[in-house]
Structures are given as structure tokens and as C-alpha cells.
Amino acid sequence: MASCAAPTAPRIEHHSGDGSVLGSGCSRPRLSWTVPRAETGWVQTGYEVEVTRAGVSEQFHVAGDQQVLVPWPAEPLSSREVTSVRVRVAHEQQWSPWSPPRTVEAGLLQTADWSAHFISPLGLGADLMPAPVLSTNFTVLGHVAQARLYASAHGIYVATLNGRRISDNVLAPGWTSYEHRLRYHTYDVTDLIVEGDNQLGFLLGNGWYRGRLGYMNDRALYGDRLALLAQLEVTSTEGTVHTLASDGSWTARESEIVADDLYDGQRSDLRRAVAGYPLPTGAVEVRDDVDLSTLTAADLPPIRPLQSLPAQQVWTIARHGGQATIVDFGQNGVGWVRLRVRGLAAGTEIVIRHAEVLEDGQLATLPLRSAQATDSWILAGAEEVVLEPSLTFHGFRYAEISGVSDLRPEDVELVVVGTDLERTGWFSSSHELLDRLHENVVWSTRGNFVDIPTDCPQRDERLGWTGDLQIFGPTATFLFDTAAFLGNWLTDLAAEQLPDGSVPHVVPDVNRNELAFTPAAAWGDAATIVPWTLYQRTGDAGVLERQLPSMRAWVDKIADLAGPDRLWSGGFQYGDWLDPTAPPEEADKAVSDPDVIATAHLARSAQLLAQAAAVLGRDDEADKYAALAQEVRTAFAAAYVSPVGRVHSDAQAVYALAIAWDLLPTPAQRRLAGQRLADLVRTNDFRIGTGFVGTPLVCDALAATGHVDVAHRLLLQTQCPSWLYPVTMGATTIWERWDSLRPDGSVNPGGMTSFNHYALGAVADWLHRSVAGLASAEPGYRRITIAPSPPAALTHAAARHLTPYGEASVAWERAEGQFTLSVLVPVGTQAEVHLPGTEQVLTVGHGEHRWSVADPGASRSGVRDWSKATVRDLLDDEQVWTQLATAAVQAGIVPDVGAAAAKLLKYLDTSATRVGFAFVPDDRFPGAAAIRAAAYRLLSC
Structure with a gap:
């Protein structure tokens, strides 16, 4: 009979870490555990919980395979009560050893305490x-x-x-x-x-x-x-x-x-x-x-110092007729400077100013707006003293220190602070810039998860913007154990919600004005999307139970605004916020129609509410809101989708939403919408064309409609705007704007410019699920999907995640025409494995697995017969297109490569051999002969 190792010490609710739980606010905490190892064929068929209180042990036997958030079996805890809990698990009649015990001590559960x-x-x-x-x-x-x-x-x-x-x-x-x-x-x-x-x-x-x-x-x-x-x-x-x-x-x-x-x-x-x-x-x-x-x-991790970063460079600048020292810590972080000084006279003043970037060799303080971000000390004497604040924090990479001459690098460090969340997700690849992008996402999560999920950590804002978080939630829940952290924030969201269902744009709400409660699509939809994301990633139906009234109130509110025609139109909207075309001071001026975005979100929220109600067994509510979602989808298609799949306003974001959220009524319209989205990306020179709303969905939409190679080109683009452009400019966190720092090194002049803003880093979720290929197929990763889509530019990629059942991982590499896939499946789960380039779909249980197949990328190599190709095919060949676009720029036909791509939108189905005429239909144009000669040379077979 198959056996297994002892389970881990039971986790109490969503408390992370290995130690005791002190001050729990829950009288009946749920329990979870993982089984580190088990023989093939082992399946949990029962478990036993031993609860020891006041020296008396009581055991509870339960049949079943549940091991995540199982109910508390004993009498409720009373205030201050200390209890020890351990578990063991069974496969049929064979029991595992007992887990180590976990101690939980209740806090003060009653006001009378x-x-x-x-x-x-x-x-x-x-x-x-x-x-x-x-x-x-x-x-x-x-x-x-x-x-x-x-x-x-x-x-x-x-x-x-x-x-x-x-x-x-x-x-x-x-x-x-x-x-x-x-x-x-x-x-x-x-x-x-x-x-x-x-x-x-x-x-x-x-x-x-x-x-x-x-x-x-x-x-x-x-x-x-x-x-x-x-x-x-x-x-x-x-x-x-x-x-x-x-x-x-x-x-x-x-x-x-x-x-x-x-x-x-x-x-x-x-x-x-x-x-x-x-x-x-x-x-x-x-x-x-x-x-x-x-x-x-406080049933979530506290804010505490997480690490310290040493100074990477120290140099002196002139300032206000004197001198100051600039310190570069090499990383944009959140916290404060710890400085050691000695030998300075009493009354000496030391001033530390902070900024995320430099401009013209000085701190770039314009992005701070009115925030002074300055710490200062007046010294009491010459003895050595360590200076660091305790009642503030800053977002910065650079510090300017005055009052200390001959500052030694070893005397200064950046103390990084944040909510002490357990790291649960990792990604790596053969692409250096892509790995740095992912690391930037991690740093922006850490820097903005300071007790609540904020937009930025440095300026006079640092608020819990609802739209930012719902966009980034899937990435956050992979990278860190955020269940307690986001659950706490959702409780505040419900508390701040108006009786009519309106959701404030920031939580906790500090704006407190009429605009703050004007329903805004994508922002207010955090009320439905974030609980659903948490449920999907943790398997915790309790979060749906707690938030269902809030979810329902929001959907009822926006359904009322839409009215009987089911189109949410007019009124204030953020739209596809910070679309790359938006002017510096008008972040809402996107190419996507805000009414399209709003109606799409009504359909999405209604559908998620229906699904949440179904999970909770509330069938009447599930049916009601599923019908509402279908009515909105029908209205959306009638109002905004043409018979040939064109979506109103013809922008990357609206196609991404329509495809990802199943708003297109026929397979043909879906296929044509996917083709149009891919063409918009191609003729934008594979540069991003979405803001906050479209960014998390655009790669998924491309991949879902058969254009994963276009998604890979979009992902790996390095020209502005793109995900990798900030990396090429030295970014160590995610920027608020695609061009927060412009190619000439100047700071974007908009009054809203941050260099640590996680929203656009939402693409990391796609890195985990698609590029590496690790995704949850059932809530809490009870079933896992392994389906890597390997970009041609990568030779290997990997992701691993600490699921509620234990560690799951996937790693792939390609070499010598072979594609090798290695997978780790945790005990208590199954994985559905899709081998790239084949029709094979395998279902495997826990343990380590490895497969090797022919590299699907090898078939894409070789010289193309351009006489049988289109201009679209030419754009998809990165090497040939780059040479041709460069030739067009050199011939004076277009000012840059991006303009070259845009010029071809009407000619995508034209023969590739006619691309020179697509660029310059008029023979009299001075550059016509040059570009046609270049095209002939590049496309000759």
C-alpha cells in the first residue's frame, strides 16, 4: 500500500510562516497542510486532527481528500486561549506520521476583553x-x-x-x-x-x-x-x-x-x-x-524591515553654494536611509532628500509633486550615531545627503520595508531583459504592498487604487502569499462601499467627494474581480461568502446605470488609463472608447458574480446574474461589434477585452477580431498600444486566437512603448507610464509620473502561465495546467509556485532540435500537460515528470519563398522586416521604424514582393527606387 511523508505543520487560516500564530482574531480557524512526498498511487482518503488545549488532547477523524482550509473541528477558541494542533493523513488504512504541531493563540475576541x-x-x-x-x-x-x-x-x-x-x-x-x-x-x-x-x-x-x-x-x-x-x-x-x-x-x-x-x-x-x-x-x-x-x-503580516541594500556609488555634487553627496543604491526601493556618522559637532544638521531618478545629475523631484520626502537630524555631539527615521518611509533609488563630508559607502544603506509577505512565485528564462522585467515586477509589488496595495510609494498619493489592484491581482497572488493581505483590503472595500453599491476609487477612501464615488469601470469592478481572483488562486470560497453582498451591490449599481439596453455609456470613466497615446496631462485620453470598456466590464462582473453564487450554492442568484451577463454580451455585440469582427474604436484594448471575456457572438467574429488585433500590433511595429485596462489581456487575446508569435514579439519589443523599454533605460521597478523616462533621459513632464507602479507589470502573470506554462486549472491549483508556449527567442524558461498543496514547477529547454519539459506536481493535485508542437495532452499525478519531443521552433527556421508570402508575413519575419524598415528610414520615406510599420496597415494582404510599392505608390517620390531595390534584394529567393 502506498505511503507518504508526514504532513507539514497545519497552517492556521492564511497565516504564513513556520512559527506560532499569536493573537488570532478567528475563534474557529480553518486548517491547511501539504504532504511533501508520497509514493505513486497515494491519495489522501482521510485525515485526523489532534487539538490540545489546557493539556488535554482531542482527536477528530474526517473522511475525504480535503487538505486546504478544512473546518476547525473542535470547540471555538476563547480569548487568549493557547491551543496546539497537529494532523496526520491516511491512504485507505495506512496512516502517515503526525505532523509537527502548530500553536495558535487567540487574541482579544470580545470588546469586553x-x-x-x-x-x-x-x-x-x-x-x-x-x-x-x-x-x-x-x-x-x-x-x-x-x-x-x-x-x-x-x-x-x-x-x-x-x-x-x-x-x-x-x-x-x-x-x-x-x-x-x-x-x-x-x-x-x-x-x-x-x-x-x-x-x-x-x-x-x-x-x-x-x-x-x-x-x-x-x-x-x-x-x-x-x-x-x-x-x-x-x-x-x-x-x-x-x-x-x-x-x-x-x-x-x-x-x-x-x-x-x-x-x-x-x-x-x-x-x-x-x-x-x-x-x-x-x-x-x-x-x-x-x-x-x-x-x-491583525490577521495579516506586519510591516517590517525586509532587507538592507548597500550603496553602489557615492559621489559629490555642488548644491546651493556648497556640496552634497549623491548615493545610488542601484535599486529603486521603499523604506529609508540608515546613516552612520561620527566626529561632527553638536548642532550640525544632516539632511537626506530622496528621489527615484536623476535628471541632469540632480535628484528628479518633480515626480514627488508636493511631497518633500526629506529626513533631517540636528546632532547632539561628536559620538558615533546611527540615523534612521521611524515614523515615515520613502520611495527612492537615490539619496542626496548634505551635512556630512567624506561620506563612506559602508556608512550608508537603504533599509527596505514592506508588508512581510511570503514569496511564493518565481520565473526565469534565457532572456536577460525579460528576467529583469520580472524582477522589476517583484520589486514594485514589495514596494507598493505596504499594509495596503498602493499605486506608488513616493509622491503625495500612495493610495489603494482599486483599478490598479484588480488588474495586477493575478500577478500578485502568484508572486506572494497575499490571501490575508488582500482579504483585509477587500473587507475595507466593502466597508467603504456606499449603500447604493458604488465603490470608491481608492480604498481606504480619502478622496471623499462626489467624483470618488462616481462608478468607474475597471476601478469599481475590483469588488467582483479581486475576490474571484483570490478564490481561483487559493481555493478559499470563504472570501466569496464574505464579499458576495459587496459583489452583488456593485453589479446591481452598474446594471441600473446601464438600464434596459444593457449598455453602460456616458458619465465619468477612466477608460484605458495611460494608453501610450494619452497626452502627459490627460491620462484618460485613450484611443479605446470608454463606453466599450465600461460595458465589457459590466458583462465581466455579472458573469463573475454568477459564478461566485454558483460556488456558494445560490442557484437562483447564479441564474439571475448569468442571464444578466448574457444580456450584456448580446447588447455589446449588437452595439459595438461588426459582422466582420471589428470592435468599435478599433484599438488593441477593446479587442483584448472582447476576446478574453468572450464578448464576440460567433467563432468567425472571434477569429476576425483576433486577426485585427494581431494586425494592429504588427502595424504598431509590435509596440504596446494599451493602458492599464488592456495590458493584462492583450497577450492572452493574441494567443487565444492563434497569434502567440505576435504576442511574443510584443513581449520582447525594446522600443518605446514596450515592457522592455524601461529595462533598457535602467529601470529596476515598473513605471507608471510607458515613457516615464523618455529616450533622451528626461522625465515625462506629466504631473503624474511614477517610477514604481505595478499595474503595467500585470504581464508577469502571462509569463508564468504561457511563456513558462504553469497555470491553475481549478481553484487553489487542485488541478494544474502545464502548457508552455515557447518564444522562438528563448532557449529555456521556468516557473515555480508554492500552491496551497505544495510546490509546483515547470521548466523547459530547447537544444539540438529537442524540446525538454520537466514538471513537478505537488501531492494532492493532478496536472494536465500539453506538449508543445504535438497533439498530446497527458494527465499526470504528483511527483517529478520529464518529456522530450521535437522542438516546435525548429520547423520555423529556413528561407521563406517570398513570392508566396504577404506583407503580413514579412512583418512577422523580424530579421527581414527590421532590415527593410531601416532601409525605408534611410531612404527618407518614413522618420522611424514605427512609422514604417504603420504605413503598411492597408497592404497586409498584398504580396510581399510588392511591399516597395506599398511604401511608395508614386514612382516620382525620391526614395521609391531605393526602397524597391532594398525590397527586391531582401526578398529574392
Whole structure:
């Protein structure tokens, strides 16, 4: 009988990592596990969960093959309860060894568990005043067995116990929709408590609660007073629990931080930290006006330092009649500078300014808009000191440091911070620029996933734009374990949604105006698309259950706007935002008709809502919204699709949506629309022609209609606009605009230009699913599709992903006419394998598999008989087309290669041998003879 290895320690809900779960907010947490290895033929037929609480173990036997998010089998956890859980699995009558145990400790699950009160400083700590410290002293008698600190704040905090930071968490408690939900964290501070006198202190900063927020220069959107909630529970070795709660006995004082803001930076006067400096002190006020029922446990990873980057280059520039030092860290990151200084006189001021790029040798600060992004310190003396902020963060690659002469590279580093998400996805290939593109996507994800998914980390914005996230969700869920992170954000989305179903454009909503709640396609559709993406990638139907009312409210709202004709038209729309043709200051001026895009999204959201309802067993709702989706598809086709497959506005994005979302009623229209999309790409010289909305879908649409080679040319284009153009310009993150940095090295003059913006990196999902060939075929990767589409320009590619069932991977390589495919399938799943260039489709179980077939790319080599080819075929031959287009430029017929391609749109079905006449129908044109001679030479057989 087949056997298997012991399962992994059970995962608690979506808590990642190998350690104990502390402060869980769920009383009945679901359990998941993976089976690292199993013999061929092994299938889980049952499992047993052992739950140990208060020294008493209880075992629960369950038949079945489920191993992801299985229900909690025991009595619910109570507040503070510590429980150990382990599992074993069976194949028929044969049981595996027990897994290692996982400990889960519940947080404070009821409002009544809080004896602490919110407190605010009196007479100090007001807006624009130095950051306050709230503290208290307490005495511990006897030995400590355990100590837990529960803390939250209006603002952000840094907590210390006896002068030591209680954790490496930063910017806590993070950013939620504060009116509806305020997060608290649980900390194990047992090792920081000493017998005798102790001091607990909290430095409070403005953070998102009271600092500048949004691009309208608003402050204190949530309130004008900082506040702290803290509850310390110390358990003695005898079992006695002593509780220290924030109340009116605490005291307040000013800190050495005289100004702090997320956008503008932090200013510190270290002389104020010297013993004996007369810092203002005061009392605190108990805030009984704060609703403790909004408190929620932090069931997602915290923000913390993730790594540090050393300086790559350091040089001196002239600035304001003096000198400053520029530091290049070689990578656009998010966090702050850590600087070591010594030997400088008291009163010396050190200033650090930040920027993502340089322009004319100086920091390019225009993209920051009004954000100052500046940290400064006034030193207290000549002793060595490490300078780094704690109440702000910046997005930057370059730092300008003044006040320090002879700065040593080893004295400065970039501290990278972000939500501590577990990495779950990787991609590699033989194409250096493609690999750097993928790495840029990873860095932009890290940099913008700082407690919420933001648009950018550097300017006066950094908001949770809904459209950006729904576009990027599939990529994010492959690269990182985002289930808890995005689930938290979706809870805020539902909380911020208006009663009529309107979804704000940013979550949490800080715009708070009429436009912010004007329904916008692709942006509001995050309400339906993101939950569905999470379900597909994690197998968690619970997210659909939680979000279904929000999904339904959104679809009902936009269906009402569309009316009986089922066309969502008119009104405000972002459209295909940042289409490459959009002027710098008019990002919505795309070639795609916004009404086409809006109606397509209505069809998409209605369909996803129907599917979600079906998953949850709500058949009547499923039928209702499936019928709505079909009505919208019918209306879309009647209004926007011609009998020959032309989609209104004839742009890459509208064809991508129509094909990918099945909005074309007949196979012939689908085929012709695919041909038109491919032709638009060809005659745009294989350059991208989509903005945020079309970019995630254009390669899929091309591949689905038989034009995968065109998709590969589009992917690997290096001229602007393209995915690889920024890489050739030195980008280390994804840009907001296709031309954020122009070919001449100048920054795009638009007032909205970021160099760290993940949306256009959504193509990475296609790299994983198509180029490498690793995709989920059933929710949670219970079934996997292996179907690589190898680009001719690549000799190998690979992807791997930590699925809910374990690691899945695919790697292929081509050499000497053979194509070799290697696959790893995790236990508990099956894979459907499509071997390129063959009709073979194989179904395989867990384990390692390897196949070798004739290289499908080998048949594409050889000299073409151009007398039997068309101009379209000529464009598809990259080498010949490049030479011909270059000849056209040299002959003065067109200004550049892109214009050469555009000139051929009407002649694609013309014989390739007539391409010279397509370029220049008039013999009298000076370049006619030259281009025809060049064409004859290149196309001669």
C-alpha cells in the first residue's frame, strides 16, 4: 500500500510562516497542510486532527481528500486561549506520521476583553507639534511566565519596554478604514519584562491617521488627535495575571522628533534626547468617545524591515553654494536611509532628500509633486550615531545627503520595508531583459504592498487604487502569499462601499467627494474581480461568502446605470488609463472608447458574480446574474461589434477585452477580431498600444486566437512603448507610464509620473502561465495546467509556485532540435500537460515528470519563398522586416521604424514582393527606387 511523508505543520487560516500564530482574531480557524512526498498511487482518503488545549488532547477523524482550509473541528477558541494542533493523513488504512504541531493563540475576541482606554496627550502632541511619547512605570514582583501586549493607536506607534523595542514591526497599526475597522497587534514581550521596576512607552506619529494624505493636500482626515490603546497582561509562574492598561495615570512628553509625515519625512533634534534637556511634559486624557467595537485583530503580516541594500556609488555634487553627496543604491526601493556618522559637532544638521531618478545629475523631484520626502537630524555631539527615521518611509533609488563630508559607502544603506509577505512565485528564462522585467515586477509589488496595495510609494498619493489592484491581482497572488493581505483590503472595500453599491476609487477612501464615488469601470469592478481572483488562486470560497453582498451591490449599481439596453455609456470613466497615446496631462485620453470598456466590464462582473453564487450554492442568484451577463454580451455585440469582427474604436484594448471575456457572438467574429488585433500590433511595429485596462489581456487575446508569435514579439519589443523599454533605460521597478523616462533621459513632464507602479507589470502573470506554462486549472491549483508556449527567442524558461498543496514547477529547454519539459506536481493535485508542437495532452499525478519531443521552433527556421508570402508575413519575419524598415528610414520615406510599420496597415494582404510599392505608390517620390531595390534584394529567393 502506498505511503507518504508526514504532513507539514497545519497552517492556521492564511497565516504564513513556520512559527506560532499569536493573537488570532478567528475563534474557529480553518486548517491547511501539504504532504511533501508520497509514493505513486497515494491519495489522501482521510485525515485526523489532534487539538490540545489546557493539556488535554482531542482527536477528530474526517473522511475525504480535503487538505486546504478544512473546518476547525473542535470547540471555538476563547480569548487568549493557547491551543496546539497537529494532523496526520491516511491512504485507505495506512496512516502517515503526525505532523509537527502548530500553536495558535487567540487574541482579544470580545470588546469586553479590553480594560484599557484610548488616551491622548494633553497640551502637547497636537498637529504640527513634536511627536509625543506616552509612558507608564510599573513594578513586577516574582517571576514572569508570560507577558502579552495588545496595542493600537490613532496614528502610528513605536513601542519600547525598558528602553528596548518590543518588535521589529514598523508603522503599526497600519492603515485601515479607521471609522469601520481599527487593527490591533499582539506582542510576546515575556523576555523584555524584568523583576522589579519597568517602563512601557509609546512614541506616536501622525501616520495615515493625521498626516498628509491624498493629492489634495489634506491633513487629519480621520481626526486631529493622536491616541493610544495599550493593554499589558503579565502572567506569573504561579498563574496570577496582572493587567496594566492605558488610562489616565499615564504621562506624556515630547520626543526628539519635531516633525513627522509620511509624505514630507521626519525631522529630529537629537539634542532633545540628551539627559537633562527640558522636554515639555504633560498629562493624558482618557478618550471614552472611541468605539472599541471597531477593533480587529491583525490577521495579516506586519510591516517590517525586509532587507538592507548597500550603496553602489557615492559621489559629490555642488548644491546651493556648497556640496552634497549623491548615493545610488542601484535599486529603486521603499523604506529609508540608515546613516552612520561620527566626529561632527553638536548642532550640525544632516539632511537626506530622496528621489527615484536623476535628471541632469540632480535628484528628479518633480515626480514627488508636493511631497518633500526629506529626513533631517540636528546632532547632539561628536559620538558615533546611527540615523534612521521611524515614523515615515520613502520611495527612492537615490539619496542626496548634505551635512556630512567624506561620506563612506559602508556608512550608508537603504533599509527596505514592506508588508512581510511570503514569496511564493518565481520565473526565469534565457532572456536577460525579460528576467529583469520580472524582477522589476517583484520589486514594485514589495514596494507598493505596504499594509495596503498602493499605486506608488513616493509622491503625495500612495493610495489603494482599486483599478490598479484588480488588474495586477493575478500577478500578485502568484508572486506572494497575499490571501490575508488582500482579504483585509477587500473587507475595507466593502466597508467603504456606499449603500447604493458604488465603490470608491481608492480604498481606504480619502478622496471623499462626489467624483470618488462616481462608478468607474475597471476601478469599481475590483469588488467582483479581486475576490474571484483570490478564490481561483487559493481555493478559499470563504472570501466569496464574505464579499458576495459587496459583489452583488456593485453589479446591481452598474446594471441600473446601464438600464434596459444593457449598455453602460456616458458619465465619468477612466477608460484605458495611460494608453501610450494619452497626452502627459490627460491620462484618460485613450484611443479605446470608454463606453466599450465600461460595458465589457459590466458583462465581466455579472458573469463573475454568477459564478461566485454558483460556488456558494445560490442557484437562483447564479441564474439571475448569468442571464444578466448574457444580456450584456448580446447588447455589446449588437452595439459595438461588426459582422466582420471589428470592435468599435478599433484599438488593441477593446479587442483584448472582447476576446478574453468572450464578448464576440460567433467563432468567425472571434477569429476576425483576433486577426485585427494581431494586425494592429504588427502595424504598431509590435509596440504596446494599451493602458492599464488592456495590458493584462492583450497577450492572452493574441494567443487565444492563434497569434502567440505576435504576442511574443510584443513581449520582447525594446522600443518605446514596450515592457522592455524601461529595462533598457535602467529601470529596476515598473513605471507608471510607458515613457516615464523618455529616450533622451528626461522625465515625462506629466504631473503624474511614477517610477514604481505595478499595474503595467500585470504581464508577469502571462509569463508564468504561457511563456513558462504553469497555470491553475481549478481553484487553489487542485488541478494544474502545464502548457508552455515557447518564444522562438528563448532557449529555456521556468516557473515555480508554492500552491496551497505544495510546490509546483515547470521548466523547459530547447537544444539540438529537442524540446525538454520537466514538471513537478505537488501531492494532492493532478496536472494536465500539453506538449508543445504535438497533439498530446497527458494527465499526470504528483511527483517529478520529464518529456522530450521535437522542438516546435525548429520547423520555423529556413528561407521563406517570398513570392508566396504577404506583407503580413514579412512583418512577422523580424530579421527581414527590421532590415527593410531601416532601409525605408534611410531612404527618407518614413522618420522611424514605427512609422514604417504603420504605413503598411492597408497592404497586409498584398504580396510581399510588392511591399516597395506599398511604401511608395508614386514612382516620382525620391526614395521609391531605393526602397524597391532594398525590397527586391531582401526578398529574392
